[in-house]
Amino acid sequence: MTNRLLPPNATPFELALEQATGNRIDALPAPLRDVWNPDTCPPNMLPWLAWAFGVESWSAGWTVEERRAAIKSAVEVKKLKGTPAAVRRAVAALFPSASVTEQSGSYTFGIQLDVTDIALPQRLLHDVIRVAESAKNLRSHLTKVGVVATSTSELHVAAAACLGVELTVYPSNRVLGPLILDGSWALDGSQQLDGTLNG
Structure with missing residues (x-):
């Protein structure tokens, strides 16, 4: 067995070219398994992986974790496209605590974002709306986006006693x-x- 990719009828030029470049190509690290995995893909390769997976909504301003989540959910969103489940999955890729509520019979739905102890940048709000619009079917309409802000903190109680x-x-x-x-x-x-x- 040989390490050649060329057919037996290759020209002398093709053989010489393979010999000149073959060793250098073999020396290049090509972890193909890592490149096709959204969790292990290098961050600079994520846009191409998103294209290969068919991600429809993409922003260069997203964090690496948001990009990886969008790529991971792309296949399921494609399978369910046009259903409420697709909207839920697409929105959850960007905002895990979001809930999608569908009004029965009216073909409208709303999104509620729970921003407990986190900031909600305007960019993320626009991205959630854009992703929901691309995952929904044509007859459904997004009527509202609600933002629920809650803040939790610890209660510290102190007592003092005086003796005299x-x-x-x-x-x-x-x-x-x-x-x-x-x-x-x-x-x-x-x-x-x-x-x-x-x-």
Whole structure:
């Protein structure tokens, strides 16, 4: 068995060309299995993989994860194109928490986007609408896109307890009744405290 791709009736020029370029072509890394897999395809090859899978909605502004998700869902979207399931899959590729609601009998549907603790860029909103429009059938119409924003946070509760001692303070030079420090007695130096606790 030979490593040649040329037929036995190849011309001398073709044989020489194969010999000159064959070794260099073999040295090129061509992980074909990785290129055809959306999870392992190099990011610079994703547009060509999307074309090969028939992705209809594509944006260069998408993140690598969004591009991979669009390619993965392309085959299922093609199988179901024109059905509510196709719209759900196409929208979920860009926005996993989205829900598609269909109004029965009226050929209209709506999309609800749950933006819990994430920002919703206007680009993503336009992309969701464009993807839904391309996956739906011709008689159905997108009537509304709802955005539900919820925010979750942790509740921190603190408590404090105070303990105190009742003091009776007497001036050192004269004996008065107990002084009550309720804000009416000024500590301006006219009164002296001896620092002893009587009780």
